[in-house]
Amino acid sequence: MLILDALNQQTDFTTTEKRIADYIFANLPTLSNLYIKNLAAATYTSHSAIIRLAQKLGYQGFRDFQRALTIAATAQAQALTAVDANFPFQADDTATTIAKKLAGLSVNAIQTTYTQIDEQQLTAAAKLLAKTERLFLFAQGDSQLRARSFQNRLVKINKFAMIAEEYGDAAWQAANLSPSDCAVFISYAGTTNTHRQFATYFQQQHIPSILISGNAQSPLIPLTTQQLIAVLPETTFAKVGTFASQVAFEYLLDTLFSLLYVQDYRHNLLKLQQNQGLMQDGPLQTK
Structure with missing residues (x-):
C-alpha cells in the first residue's frame, strides 16, 4: 500500500x-x-x-x-x-500539445512507479529470475506486448522466456512448469480468473511466481512469491488507451532486466563483445 x-x-x-x-x-x-x-x-x-x-x-x-x-x-x-492518465488529450489539442501531454504522462508514470518500488521485493524478484531454469510470461492484451519486449531483452543475456498465453495454450504451458521454473504474471487489474487459477496451482506445487500489477488489492498478491505493484490513476475500462500503465510496466521490466545484467556484469559485457564480433564480422553476419 x-x-x-x-x-x-x-x-x-x-x-x-x-x-x-x-x-x-x-x-x-x-x-x-x-x-x-x-x-x-x-x-x-x-x-x-x-x-x-x-x-x-x-x-x-x-x-x-x-x-x-x-x-x-x-x-x-x-x-x-499531471495529465489525465485516462484521457490525456482533447479533440482540439494541437500536435505539439498532444506530444507535450504524452511526454508529461510518461514522466509522471515513471516517477510515480519509482516512489512505489519496494527494494526488497525488486531485489528478490531479480534473484529469483536469475536462478530459474525456464521463465514463463503470463500476460494478455497490451501487457503481452510488454512481455514480448522483456523476452527480447533477455535474449541479450542468454536467458530465454516463453509467452505462455501467445497461442491459446496457456493451460498446457502451466502444466509443464516445475519448481525450478518461474512464472511472471503481468496484469494491470490483476484479476484475470485464469491467472488466479494458475497462480493457485503454482503455489500448491511450490512453483515460484512474480506478479507485476497496478492493483494493490489484486487477489494474485497472496498467491505469488514476489510482487511489484505500481498503482496509477488509470481506470480499467474508461480510457483512451493504456498509456500510463504500460509505461510503468516497461519501466519495471527494464529495471528487472538491468538487475539481472549487473548480477554478472563482466561476463555479460564479454559475451556482448563476442556476439557482436560474430554478427558484424564473423560467420553470423547477415548484411
Whole structure:
C-alpha cells in the first residue's frame, strides 16, 4: 500500500499514531528537513512512538520512513498538475500539445512507479529470475506486448522466456512448469480468473511466481512469491488507451532486466563483445 494512503486510512492506528499521521499530512512540504525530535515535540509524542509507526508501515527506522514520505509528497505535488492518465488529450489539442501531454504522462508514470518500488521485493524478484531454469510470461492484451519486449531483452543475456498465453495454450504451458521454473504474471487489474487459477496451482506445487500489477488489492498478491505493484490513476475500462500503465510496466521490466545484467556484469559485457564480433564480422553476419 502507498505510504500516504496508509497514513490516510490509519488502519489499526493508536490515538498517538493518528496524531502523528495527521501532523505529517498537514506538513508534507517540510518533511525533508524535519528531525525526529521536532516531529515528536510537535505531536506531543516520543521518538519510539514515531519509530513504531514507521515500522508498522514497513520501514526500518525514521530515516527510511522520512525518505519515503518525501518522495511520496513530491510525487503527489507533481500529480496535482499531471495529465489525465485516462484521457490525456482533447479533440482540439494541437500536435505539439498532444506530444507535450504524452511526454508529461510518461514522466509522471515513471516517477510515480519509482516512489512505489519496494527494494526488497525488486531485489528478490531479480534473484529469483536469475536462478530459474525456464521463465514463463503470463500476460494478455497490451501487457503481452510488454512481455514480448522483456523476452527480447533477455535474449541479450542468454536467458530465454516463453509467452505462455501467445497461442491459446496457456493451460498446457502451466502444466509443464516445475519448481525450478518461474512464472511472471503481468496484469494491470490483476484479476484475470485464469491467472488466479494458475497462480493457485503454482503455489500448491511450490512453483515460484512474480506478479507485476497496478492493483494493490489484486487477489494474485497472496498467491505469488514476489510482487511489484505500481498503482496509477488509470481506470480499467474508461480510457483512451493504456498509456500510463504500460509505461510503468516497461519501466519495471527494464529495471528487472538491468538487475539481472549487473548480477554478472563482466561476463555479460564479454559475451556482448563476442556476439557482436560474430554478427558484424564473423560467420553470423547477415548484411
